[in-house]
Amino acid sequence: MPLDFAPSTPDLEAAEFDKLRPRLTRIAYRMLGSWAEAEDVVQDAWIRWQRADRSTVREPAAFLTRTVSRLSLDVLKAARTVRETYIGPWLPEPILDETLDDDDGDGITGTLMLALERLSPLERAAFLLHDVFGMGFDEVAQSIDREPAACRQLAARARDHIRASRPRFPVSEQQGREIAQAFFAASRSGDASMLTSLLAADVVTYSDGGGKVKAAINILNGADRLVRFMVGLSRKGRMDSTLLREGLIDGLPGFVSREPHGVLQTTAFEIEDGRITAVYIMRNPDKLKQVSRFLPN
Incomplete structure:
Protein backbone atom coordinates (compact mmCIF):
# COMPACT_ATOMS: atom_id res chain seq x y z
CA MET A 1 0.00 0.00 0.00
CA ARG A 166 9.02 -11.49 40.75
CA PRO A 167 9.72 -10.54 44.39
CA ARG A 168 6.64 -10.49 46.60
CA PHE A 169 8.02 -7.94 49.05
CA PRO A 170 10.48 -5.69 47.20
CA VAL A 171 12.26 -2.91 49.04
CA SER A 172 12.34 0.81 48.28
CA GLU A 173 15.19 2.27 46.26
CA GLN A 174 16.57 3.96 49.39
CA GLN A 175 16.53 0.76 51.45
CA GLY A 176 18.11 -1.08 48.55
CA ARG A 177 20.90 1.47 48.40
CA GLU A 178 21.52 1.15 52.16
CA ILE A 179 21.69 -2.64 51.99
CA ALA A 180 24.09 -2.47 49.03
CA GLN A 181 26.32 -0.05 50.94
CA ALA A 182 26.29 -2.33 53.99
CA PHE A 183 27.19 -5.35 51.84
CA PHE A 184 30.12 -3.50 50.27
CA ALA A 185 31.49 -2.50 53.68
CA ALA A 186 30.97 -5.92 55.31
CA SER A 187 32.37 -7.95 52.41
CA ARG A 188 35.48 -5.80 52.11
CA SER A 189 36.20 -5.90 55.84
CA GLY A 190 35.36 -9.60 56.19
CA ASP A 191 32.63 -8.93 58.79
CA ALA A 192 30.91 -12.31 58.84
CA SER A 193 28.27 -11.26 61.36
CA MET A 194 27.18 -8.23 59.35
CA LEU A 195 27.15 -10.20 56.11
CA THR A 196 24.96 -12.88 57.67
CA SER A 197 22.49 -10.28 58.90
CA LEU A 198 22.06 -8.95 55.34
CA LEU A 199 21.43 -12.29 53.64
CA ALA A 200 18.44 -14.56 53.28
CA ALA A 201 19.31 -18.11 54.31
CA ASP A 202 18.77 -19.39 50.77
CA VAL A 203 20.57 -16.57 48.96
CA VAL A 204 22.00 -17.52 45.56
CA THR A 205 25.20 -15.95 44.21
CA TYR A 206 26.23 -15.82 40.56
CA SER A 207 29.71 -14.69 39.53
CA ASP A 208 30.40 -14.27 35.81
CA GLY A 209 34.04 -14.09 34.75
CA GLY A 210 33.50 -15.81 31.43
CA GLY A 211 36.89 -17.47 31.70
CA LYS A 212 38.50 -14.05 31.23
CA VAL A 213 39.17 -13.22 34.90
CA LYS A 214 38.93 -15.12 38.18
CA ALA A 215 35.39 -15.75 39.42
CA ALA A 216 33.51 -18.46 41.29
CA ILE A 217 33.13 -21.25 38.75
CA ASN A 218 29.92 -22.54 40.35
CA ILE A 219 26.77 -20.89 41.66
CA LEU A 220 27.01 -20.40 45.43
CA ASN A 221 23.88 -21.58 47.22
CA GLY A 222 23.09 -20.43 50.75
CA ALA A 223 24.20 -17.69 53.12
CA ASP A 224 26.84 -19.78 54.91
CA ARG A 225 28.64 -20.56 51.68
CA LEU A 226 28.61 -16.96 50.50
CA VAL A 227 29.84 -15.64 53.85
CA ARG A 228 32.72 -18.15 53.93
CA PHE A 229 33.61 -17.21 50.37
CA MET A 230 33.65 -13.47 51.05
CA VAL A 231 35.49 -13.74 54.36
CA GLY A 232 38.08 -15.99 52.74
CA LEU A 233 38.71 -13.48 49.98
CA SER A 234 39.01 -10.67 52.52
CA ARG A 235 41.59 -12.55 54.57
CA LYS A 236 43.64 -13.18 51.45
CA GLY A 237 43.61 -9.48 50.62
CA ARG A 238 41.48 -9.99 47.52
CA MET A 239 38.74 -7.58 48.59
CA ASP A 240 40.87 -4.44 48.62
CA SER A 241 38.67 -2.57 46.17
CA THR A 242 37.55 0.94 45.32
CA LEU A 243 33.89 1.89 45.15
CA LEU A 244 33.37 3.75 41.86
CA ARG A 245 29.65 4.41 41.98
CA GLU A 246 26.36 3.29 43.49
CA GLY A 247 22.98 3.05 41.81
CA LEU A 248 20.61 0.78 39.96
CA ILE A 249 22.02 -1.93 37.72
CA ASP A 250 19.33 -3.41 35.48
CA GLY A 251 16.76 -2.11 37.93
CA LEU A 252 18.47 -3.67 40.96
CA PRO A 253 20.39 -1.88 43.73
CA GLY A 254 24.11 -2.33 43.45
CA PHE A 255 27.49 -0.77 42.89
CA VAL A 256 30.43 -0.64 40.51
CA SER A 257 33.89 -1.25 41.94
CA ARG A 258 37.50 -1.56 40.89
CA GLU A 259 38.93 -4.77 42.32
CA PRO A 260 42.55 -5.91 42.78
CA HIS A 261 44.61 -6.10 39.56
CA GLY A 262 42.37 -3.41 38.06
CA VAL A 263 39.39 -5.69 37.47
CA LEU A 264 36.15 -3.77 36.91
CA GLN A 265 33.15 -5.35 38.63
CA THR A 266 29.44 -4.76 39.05
CA THR A 267 27.50 -6.23 41.96
CA ALA A 268 23.71 -6.16 41.96
CA PHE A 269 21.22 -7.50 44.50
CA GLU A 270 17.77 -8.96 44.47
CA ILE A 271 16.30 -7.93 47.82
CA GLU A 272 13.05 -9.16 49.31
CA ASP A 273 11.58 -8.27 52.68
CA GLY A 274 14.81 -6.57 53.73
CA ARG A 275 17.17 -9.47 52.95
CA ILE A 276 19.38 -10.19 49.96
CA THR A 277 18.02 -13.20 48.08
CA ALA A 278 20.37 -13.12 45.07
CA VAL A 279 23.74 -11.57 44.27
CA TYR A 280 24.85 -10.98 40.68
CA ILE A 281 28.56 -10.31 40.24
CA MET A 282 29.84 -9.41 36.78
CA ARG A 283 33.60 -9.52 36.18
CA ASN A 284 33.79 -10.49 32.51
CA PRO A 285 35.49 -7.48 30.86
CA ASP A 286 33.76 -8.19 27.55
CA LYS A 287 30.41 -7.51 29.23
CA LEU A 288 31.47 -4.36 31.07
CA LYS A 289 32.35 -2.11 28.15
CA GLN A 290 28.99 -0.34 28.29
CA VAL A 291 29.32 0.25 32.05
CA SER A 292 32.80 1.69 31.65
CA ARG A 293 31.42 4.45 29.41
CA PHE A 294 29.57 5.92 32.38
CA LEU A 295 32.49 5.90 34.81
CA PRO A 296 34.64 8.94 35.59
CA ASN A 297 37.93 9.11 33.71
Whole structure:
Protein backbone atom coordinates (compact mmCIF):
# COMPACT_ATOMS: atom_id res chain seq x y z
CA MET A 1 0.00 0.00 0.00
CA PRO A 2 1.22 3.57 -0.61
CA LEU A 3 2.72 5.72 2.08
CA ASP A 4 0.53 8.18 3.98
CA PHE A 5 3.26 10.83 3.98
CA ALA A 6 5.56 12.59 1.55
CA PRO A 7 8.45 10.65 0.01
CA SER A 8 11.41 10.29 2.36
CA THR A 9 14.76 11.91 1.95
CA PRO A 10 17.95 10.48 3.48
CA ASP A 11 17.79 13.07 6.29
CA LEU A 12 14.16 12.22 7.08
CA GLU A 13 14.92 8.50 7.01
CA ALA A 14 17.76 8.96 9.49
CA ALA A 15 15.64 11.19 11.74
CA GLU A 16 12.82 8.64 11.81
CA PHE A 17 15.24 5.86 12.67
CA ASP A 18 17.09 7.84 15.37
CA LYS A 19 13.79 8.63 17.07
CA LEU A 20 13.04 4.90 17.35
CA ARG A 21 16.59 3.75 18.08
CA PRO A 22 16.36 3.73 21.95
CA ARG A 23 13.25 1.53 21.92
CA LEU A 24 14.65 -0.76 19.22
CA THR A 25 17.92 -1.17 21.12
CA ARG A 26 16.08 -1.98 24.33
CA ILE A 27 13.93 -4.61 22.58
CA ALA A 28 17.06 -6.24 21.16
CA TYR A 29 18.86 -6.05 24.52
CA ARG A 30 15.96 -7.66 26.40
CA MET A 31 15.87 -10.39 23.76
CA LEU A 32 19.61 -11.05 23.82
CA GLY A 33 20.96 -10.02 27.22
CA SER A 34 23.86 -8.28 25.49
CA TRP A 35 24.04 -4.57 24.76
CA ALA A 36 26.82 -5.05 22.22
CA GLU A 37 24.78 -7.63 20.30
CA ALA A 38 21.72 -5.39 20.56
CA GLU A 39 23.60 -2.48 18.99
CA ASP A 40 24.77 -4.77 16.18
CA VAL A 41 21.19 -5.90 15.54
CA VAL A 42 19.92 -2.32 15.43
CA GLN A 43 22.72 -1.34 13.05
CA ASP A 44 21.71 -4.24 10.79
CA ALA A 45 18.11 -3.01 11.00
CA TRP A 46 19.30 0.45 9.92
CA ILE A 47 20.91 -1.04 6.82
CA ARG A 48 17.68 -2.86 5.97
CA TRP A 49 15.70 0.32 6.62
CA GLN A 50 17.85 2.17 4.10
CA ARG A 51 17.29 -0.55 1.51
CA ALA A 52 13.55 -0.96 2.12
CA ASP A 53 11.01 -0.11 -0.56
CA ARG A 54 9.24 2.84 1.04
CA SER A 55 6.12 2.25 -1.05
CA THR A 56 5.50 -0.89 1.02
CA VAL A 57 6.28 0.63 4.43
CA ARG A 58 3.12 2.08 5.95
CA GLU A 59 4.29 2.24 9.57
CA PRO A 60 8.06 2.69 10.07
CA ALA A 61 7.85 1.76 13.78
CA ALA A 62 6.08 -1.52 13.02
CA PHE A 63 8.45 -2.34 10.17
CA LEU A 64 11.54 -1.71 12.31
CA THR A 65 10.19 -3.55 15.32
CA ARG A 66 9.50 -6.59 13.15
CA THR A 67 12.97 -6.35 11.65
CA VAL A 68 14.72 -6.07 15.02
CA SER A 69 12.62 -8.89 16.49
CA ARG A 70 13.43 -11.28 13.66
CA LEU A 71 17.13 -10.41 13.68
CA SER A 72 17.23 -10.83 17.46
CA LEU A 73 15.60 -14.26 17.22
CA ASP A 74 18.27 -15.36 14.74
CA VAL A 75 21.08 -14.12 17.01
CA LEU A 76 19.46 -15.61 20.12
CA LYS A 77 19.17 -19.07 18.59
CA ALA A 78 22.87 -19.02 17.73
CA ALA A 79 23.86 -17.54 21.09
CA ARG A 80 22.12 -20.27 23.08
CA THR A 81 24.48 -22.85 21.58
CA VAL A 82 27.50 -20.77 22.58
CA ARG A 83 26.20 -20.31 26.13
CA GLU A 84 26.03 -24.08 26.61
CA THR A 85 29.85 -24.12 26.67
CA TYR A 86 30.25 -20.88 28.65
CA ILE A 87 32.78 -21.06 31.51
CA GLY A 88 30.97 -20.62 34.83
CA PRO A 89 27.56 -19.00 35.36
CA TRP A 90 26.29 -16.88 32.48
CA LEU A 91 24.74 -13.52 33.36
CA PRO A 92 23.19 -10.88 31.11
CA GLU A 93 25.37 -7.88 30.38
CA PRO A 94 24.79 -5.37 33.22
CA ILE A 95 23.29 -2.06 32.22
CA LEU A 96 23.27 1.10 34.31
CA ASP A 97 19.84 2.70 34.33
CA GLU A 98 20.96 5.84 32.50
CA THR A 99 21.95 3.66 29.52
CA LEU A 100 18.24 3.27 28.76
CA ASP A 101 18.03 6.88 27.69
CA ASP A 102 14.37 7.25 26.74
CA ASP A 103 11.32 7.72 28.93
CA ASP A 104 9.65 4.38 28.29
CA GLY A 105 11.02 2.21 31.08
CA ASP A 106 10.11 -1.46 30.87
CA GLY A 107 10.43 -2.63 34.49
CA ILE A 108 12.65 -5.62 33.64
CA THR A 109 15.27 -6.36 36.30
CA GLY A 110 18.39 -8.50 36.19
CA THR A 111 16.52 -11.28 37.96
CA LEU A 112 13.81 -11.32 35.31
CA MET A 113 16.47 -11.26 32.60
CA LEU A 114 17.79 -14.53 33.99
CA ALA A 115 14.26 -15.91 34.09
CA LEU A 116 13.87 -14.99 30.44
CA GLU A 117 16.92 -17.11 29.68
CA ARG A 118 14.94 -20.20 30.67
CA LEU A 119 12.33 -19.54 28.00
CA SER A 120 12.43 -20.66 24.40
CA PRO A 121 13.35 -17.88 21.94
CA LEU A 122 9.74 -17.64 20.72
CA GLU A 123 8.31 -17.55 24.26
CA ARG A 124 10.76 -14.83 25.15
CA ALA A 125 9.88 -12.79 22.07
CA ALA A 126 6.11 -13.13 22.53
CA PHE A 127 6.29 -12.17 26.21
CA LEU A 128 8.58 -9.19 25.69
CA LEU A 129 6.78 -7.76 22.68
CA HIS A 130 3.29 -8.13 24.19
CA ASP A 131 3.66 -7.90 27.98
CA VAL A 132 6.64 -5.55 28.19
CA PHE A 133 6.52 -3.43 25.03
CA GLY A 134 2.75 -3.33 24.66
CA MET A 135 2.30 -4.73 21.17
CA GLY A 136 -0.97 -6.37 20.19
CA PHE A 137 -0.88 -10.06 19.38
CA ASP A 138 -1.56 -9.34 15.70
CA GLU A 139 1.64 -7.25 15.62
CA VAL A 140 3.55 -9.87 17.62
CA ALA A 141 2.43 -12.51 15.14
CA GLN A 142 3.83 -10.50 12.24
CA SER A 143 7.08 -9.93 14.11
CA ILE A 144 7.82 -13.59 14.86
CA ASP A 145 5.99 -15.27 11.95
CA ARG A 146 3.43 -17.10 14.07
CA GLU A 147 -0.37 -16.99 14.27
CA PRO A 148 -1.89 -14.64 16.90
CA ALA A 149 -3.38 -17.61 18.80
CA ALA A 150 0.02 -19.26 18.98
CA CYS A 151 1.54 -16.00 20.25
CA ARG A 152 -1.05 -15.85 23.03
CA GLN A 153 -0.06 -19.35 24.10
CA LEU A 154 3.64 -18.53 23.95
CA ALA A 155 3.17 -15.43 26.11
CA ALA A 156 0.98 -17.32 28.59
CA ARG A 157 3.59 -20.07 29.02
CA ALA A 158 6.27 -17.42 29.51
CA ARG A 159 4.23 -15.69 32.22
CA ASP A 160 3.83 -18.97 34.08
CA HIS A 161 7.58 -19.57 33.97
CA ILE A 162 8.65 -16.15 35.22
CA ARG A 163 5.88 -15.42 37.73
CA ALA A 164 7.91 -16.94 40.58
CA SER A 165 10.84 -14.66 39.74
CA ARG A 166 9.02 -11.49 40.75
CA PRO A 167 9.72 -10.54 44.39
CA ARG A 168 6.64 -10.49 46.60
CA PHE A 169 8.02 -7.94 49.05
CA PRO A 170 10.48 -5.69 47.20
CA VAL A 171 12.26 -2.91 49.04
CA SER A 172 12.34 0.81 48.28
CA GLU A 173 15.19 2.27 46.26
CA GLN A 174 16.57 3.96 49.39
CA GLN A 175 16.53 0.76 51.45
CA GLY A 176 18.11 -1.08 48.55
CA ARG A 177 20.90 1.47 48.40
CA GLU A 178 21.52 1.15 52.16
CA ILE A 179 21.69 -2.64 51.99
CA ALA A 180 24.09 -2.47 49.03
CA GLN A 181 26.32 -0.05 50.94
CA ALA A 182 26.29 -2.33 53.99
CA PHE A 183 27.19 -5.35 51.84
CA PHE A 184 30.12 -3.50 50.27
CA ALA A 185 31.49 -2.50 53.68
CA ALA A 186 30.97 -5.92 55.31
CA SER A 187 32.37 -7.95 52.41
CA ARG A 188 35.48 -5.80 52.11
CA SER A 189 36.20 -5.90 55.84
CA GLY A 190 35.36 -9.60 56.19
CA ASP A 191 32.63 -8.93 58.79
CA ALA A 192 30.91 -12.31 58.84
CA SER A 193 28.27 -11.26 61.36
CA MET A 194 27.18 -8.23 59.35
CA LEU A 195 27.15 -10.20 56.11
CA THR A 196 24.96 -12.88 57.67
CA SER A 197 22.49 -10.28 58.90
CA LEU A 198 22.06 -8.95 55.34
CA LEU A 199 21.43 -12.29 53.64
CA ALA A 200 18.44 -14.56 53.28
CA ALA A 201 19.31 -18.11 54.31
CA ASP A 202 18.77 -19.39 50.77
CA VAL A 203 20.57 -16.57 48.96
CA VAL A 204 22.00 -17.52 45.56
CA THR A 205 25.20 -15.95 44.21
CA TYR A 206 26.23 -15.82 40.56
CA SER A 207 29.71 -14.69 39.53
CA ASP A 208 30.40 -14.27 35.81
CA GLY A 209 34.04 -14.09 34.75
CA GLY A 210 33.50 -15.81 31.43
CA GLY A 211 36.89 -17.47 31.70
CA LYS A 212 38.50 -14.05 31.23
CA VAL A 213 39.17 -13.22 34.90
CA LYS A 214 38.93 -15.12 38.18
CA ALA A 215 35.39 -15.75 39.42
CA ALA A 216 33.51 -18.46 41.29
CA ILE A 217 33.13 -21.25 38.75
CA ASN A 218 29.92 -22.54 40.35
CA ILE A 219 26.77 -20.89 41.66
CA LEU A 220 27.01 -20.40 45.43
CA ASN A 221 23.88 -21.58 47.22
CA GLY A 222 23.09 -20.43 50.75
CA ALA A 223 24.20 -17.69 53.12
CA ASP A 224 26.84 -19.78 54.91
CA ARG A 225 28.64 -20.56 51.68
CA LEU A 226 28.61 -16.96 50.50
CA VAL A 227 29.84 -15.64 53.85
CA ARG A 228 32.72 -18.15 53.93
CA PHE A 229 33.61 -17.21 50.37
CA MET A 230 33.65 -13.47 51.05
CA VAL A 231 35.49 -13.74 54.36
CA GLY A 232 38.08 -15.99 52.74
CA LEU A 233 38.71 -13.48 49.98
CA SER A 234 39.01 -10.67 52.52
CA ARG A 235 41.59 -12.55 54.57
CA LYS A 236 43.64 -13.18 51.45
CA GLY A 237 43.61 -9.48 50.62
CA ARG A 238 41.48 -9.99 47.52
CA MET A 239 38.74 -7.58 48.59
CA ASP A 240 40.87 -4.44 48.62
CA SER A 241 38.67 -2.57 46.17
CA THR A 242 37.55 0.94 45.32
CA LEU A 243 33.89 1.89 45.15
CA LEU A 244 33.37 3.75 41.86
CA ARG A 245 29.65 4.41 41.98
CA GLU A 246 26.36 3.29 43.49
CA GLY A 247 22.98 3.05 41.81
CA LEU A 248 20.61 0.78 39.96
CA ILE A 249 22.02 -1.93 37.72
CA ASP A 250 19.33 -3.41 35.48
CA GLY A 251 16.76 -2.11 37.93
CA LEU A 252 18.47 -3.67 40.96
CA PRO A 253 20.39 -1.88 43.73
CA GLY A 254 24.11 -2.33 43.45
CA PHE A 255 27.49 -0.77 42.89
CA VAL A 256 30.43 -0.64 40.51
CA SER A 257 33.89 -1.25 41.94
CA ARG A 258 37.50 -1.56 40.89
CA GLU A 259 38.93 -4.77 42.32
CA PRO A 260 42.55 -5.91 42.78
CA HIS A 261 44.61 -6.10 39.56
CA GLY A 262 42.37 -3.41 38.06
CA VAL A 263 39.39 -5.69 37.47
CA LEU A 264 36.15 -3.77 36.91
CA GLN A 265 33.15 -5.35 38.63
CA THR A 266 29.44 -4.76 39.05
CA THR A 267 27.50 -6.23 41.96
CA ALA A 268 23.71 -6.16 41.96
CA PHE A 269 21.22 -7.50 44.50
CA GLU A 270 17.77 -8.96 44.47
CA ILE A 271 16.30 -7.93 47.82
CA GLU A 272 13.05 -9.16 49.31
CA ASP A 273 11.58 -8.27 52.68
CA GLY A 274 14.81 -6.57 53.73
CA ARG A 275 17.17 -9.47 52.95
CA ILE A 276 19.38 -10.19 49.96
CA THR A 277 18.02 -13.20 48.08
CA ALA A 278 20.37 -13.12 45.07
CA VAL A 279 23.74 -11.57 44.27
CA TYR A 280 24.85 -10.98 40.68
CA ILE A 281 28.56 -10.31 40.24
CA MET A 282 29.84 -9.41 36.78
CA ARG A 283 33.60 -9.52 36.18
CA ASN A 284 33.79 -10.49 32.51
CA PRO A 285 35.49 -7.48 30.86
CA ASP A 286 33.76 -8.19 27.55
CA LYS A 287 30.41 -7.51 29.23
CA LEU A 288 31.47 -4.36 31.07
CA LYS A 289 32.35 -2.11 28.15
CA GLN A 290 28.99 -0.34 28.29
CA VAL A 291 29.32 0.25 32.05
CA SER A 292 32.80 1.69 31.65
CA ARG A 293 31.42 4.45 29.41
CA PHE A 294 29.57 5.92 32.38
CA LEU A 295 32.49 5.90 34.81
CA PRO A 296 34.64 8.94 35.59
CA ASN A 297 37.93 9.11 33.71
